[in-house]
Amino acid sequence: MSWLMLLGMATLLAVVLLSSGQWIAFALGTVGMITLLVAGRGGDLDAVSSISWNSTGDFVFVAIPLFILMGELILKSGLSGRFYRGVAAWLGGLPGGLLHTNVAACAIFSAVSGSSVATAAAIGTVAVPELRAHGYDRRMTYGVLAAGGTLGLLIPPSLGVLVYAVQVQESVSRLFIAGILPGVLLAAMFSLYVLVAVKANPALAPGSGDRVAWRERLIGLANTLPVVALIAVVIGGIYAGLVTPTEAAALGAFGALVVSVVFGGMRVPQFLVAVRSTVRTNCMIIFIIVGAQILSFSFVSSGVTRRLVEAVVALEISPLALFVVLCAAFIVLGTVIDGLSLMVLTLPILFPVVQAVGYDTVWFGIVMILFVELGQITPPVGLNLFVLQGVSGERLGEVVRGALPFAVVILAMIGLLYAFPQIALWPTQFIN
Numbered sequence: 100m101s102w103l104m105l106l107g108m109a110t111l112l113a114v115v116l117l118s119s120g121q122w123i124a125f126a127l128g129t130v131g132m133i134t135l136l137v138a139g140r141g142g143d144l145d146a147v148s149s150i151s152w153n154s155t156g157d158f159v160f161v162a163i164p165l166f167i168l169m170g171e172l173i174l175k176s177g178l179s180g181r182f183y184r185g186v187a188a189w190l191g192g193l194p195g196g197l198l199h200t201n202v203a204a205c206a207i208f209s210a211v212s213g214s215s216v217a218t219a220a221a222i223g224t225v226a227v228p229e230l231r232a233h234g235y236d237r238r239m240t241y242g243v244l245a246a247g248g249t250l251g252l253l254i255p256p257s258l259g260v261l262v263y264a265v266q267v268q269e270s271v272s273r274l275f276i277a278g279i280l281p282g283v284l285l286a287a288m289f290s291l292y293v294l295v296a297v298k299a300n301p302a303l304a305p306g307s308g309d310r311v312a313w314r315e316r317l318i319g320l321a322n323t324l325p326v327v328a329l330i331a332v333v334i335g336g337i338y339a340g341l342v343t344p345t346e347a348a349a350l351g352a353f354g355a356l357v358v359s360v361v362f363g364g365m366r367v368p369q370f371l372v373a374v375r376s377t378v379r380t381n382c383m384i385i386f387i388i389v390g391a392q393i394l395s396f397s398f399v400s401s402g403v404t405r406r407l408v409e410a411v412v413a414l415e416i417s418p419l420a421l422f423v424v425l426c427a428a429f430i431v432l433g434t435v436i437d438g439l440s441l442m443v444l445t446l447p448i449l450f451p452v453v454q455a456v457g458y459d460t461v462w463f464g465i466v467m468i469l470f471v472e473l474g475q476i477t478p479p480v481g482l483n484l485f486v487l488q489g490v491s492g493e494r495l496g497e498v499v500r501g502a503l504p505f506a507v508v509i510l511a512m513i514g515l516l517y518a519f520p521q522i523a524l525w526p527t528q529f530i531n
Contacts, residue, residue, distance in 0.1 A: 102406040106448070109134045109398075113444055114435065123440045124383075127390030131397035138401035150396050151389045158345060159264065159271055164381040165348035166256045169333075170212035171373035171380075172355040173326065176363030179208065179221040181322040187229075188319025192311045195297040195304050197235065198243050199290050201226050205247030206286040207323070209254040210330040211355065213261075214380075215438075215475050219248025219483045223490040236303040239296065241491060242501030245483040246289055246508070249472035252438070254282035255334055256348065259439065259471055262384060263464045266391055266446050270461070271344040272337055276530055277461050277523040278468065279334070284522065285469075285512045292508055325358045338530060387443055395447035407448065408455045418456055422517055425449070426470075433474030437482060442471055465523045466516055473509045476502040 109130050116126035128147075135143050173179065186207070187200040204222050212218045223244045230240045252259040255275035264271045297304045333351040336342040342350060359365040398404045411421070432441055446467075453463050475483045478499050487498045516522055 102401070102403045105134060105138055105401060106398075106403050106407065108137065109394075109403075110448075113394075114432075117436050117440050117444070122386075123443070124386035124390035126440075127387070127443060128393045131390070131394035134394075134397040134401055134403075138397075138403075140397075140400050143396075143400045146396065147393055150392050155385055155389060157265060159261070160385070162256075162271070162345040162348040163258065163261055163384055164377055165345070165352045166213045166258065166261070167380050168373065168377045169256075169329075169348070169351040169355040170214060170217055171376050172352070172359045172365065172370070173208075173211050173329075173363075174217060174221050175369045175373040175376075176359035176365040178326060178359065178363040180225045181362075182208065182326050183222060183225040183229075185319035185322030188311055188315045188322075193294075194301075195290075195293045197226070197230050197233065198239060198293045198297070198304055201230075201240075201243045202247045202286050202289045202293070205244070206250050206254060206282065207326065207330065209251040209282070210256070210334060211326060211351070212251050213256045213258045215248050215251040215259075215472065216482050216486055218251035219244055219486045220490065222247065223487055227487075227491050234305045237491075237493065238497055238501035239293070239303050240501070241487045241493065241498040242503075242505050243289065243293060245476045245481075245487050245498065245502040246505030247286075248483045248486070249475050249509070250282055250286055252468050252472050252475070253278045253285065253465070255279065255337075256344070256351070257468065258384065259442065259468050260464065262388060262439065263442065263446070263467060265388060266395075266443065267450050267460060267464070269464060272530055273461050273527045274464050275334070275337055275344065276526050277465050280526055281465055281469070281512065281516060281523050284515075285509070288508050288512060289505060292504065296504075325362045329354045329358055340530060387439065391443035391447065394444070398447050404447070404451050408451045411452050412455055416456075418458065419517075421452075421456055426513065429467075429470040430473070430477075433470065433477055433480075435480065436474070437480050438471035438474040441474055442467060459520065459524060461527060462516070462520045462523050466513060469509060469513050469516065473506055473513075476506055476509075 113126060113130045117123065132144060135141060183204050186204045187197060190199045190203055191197060193199050201222060205218050208222055209218050226244060255278050257278060260274045260278055261271060264274050329351065332354055333347045336350065337344055337347050475481050478484060484495060484498050484502060488495050
């Protein structure tokens, strides 16, 4: 069988397995082993066990459960409600009011949750009743929250960035810092869209723009300080070179425990729930990475990776043309495969090609995370859409219609990042 047919078979089989609801790790590992057998490399199956062990032996893997625990502790402590009201005290007076609060709260909370779904759920649970009580447009409310939740994948410490870094052996610190400016810029673009939409149709946010007393703002500031201080310690420590990402994760988890107990009133039952949730999420991510490494090994062993790189180089395709093709492929695949699956499935195939054409691997990591974000708010498998549907009890169609304009904003951000890659790369020059 030719390498092209082998690649097509593996891709089709992976899409079928993932679309049928199979576990992601099981699907990727199965495709990898079948690829080896079909390619006549059955003897290489002996290496699968050592690959499974070695792929999880990197010290950076310690950071994954610690960052997850940091977010879970803040989420389960109930601090998200106080934090949201604190942000609202400062942004509620803008045209669009609480809609801007949603964006800002999601952006800041992303820096402790590291997860798109967790961010959307934590802020959405507090925000939806609040915005309904004030008569805000429901579609706009759901769209802002779904889109704001995606910032959890971009703003560090992002679990998606950690998975990318481990899979391609890239610097976690550089990727974390590279995600800050694009994340802040994307949040600003979301708010700009809200501002323009509300100016054009004030009925979307009735009563917004009212002045907020300074006393309320100071109380709000006090409510946000514990979370903001935790973020400053974790991200500031990495940026200043004082701690590694793994050490920052340990520091963040301990800090989150202190903040949750002192300011959130966390007790033993909530702590145990947070730990159980951390274990489940961590096991899922680790198994997915193992499956992805098996798939990557099968492509290298069967010669698919080498032949694909040679074919792309021989075509002499321009970086722009390749980028357009990748965009189209990610958009289409994102409608049938969830974001994390999309990343771990395509990286073994695409990453060698990306290196061959000269793309910066840190920049490409941020671009890929943006495509994963896009998949989080596009039907039919956008997880943030289902989270907001569950939180609000609204029909899924209403949530989708509210989120689609923000999908266009994410696409605009991807185009901006291609035109100006220094948006992501410039801050990485100053890491100590």
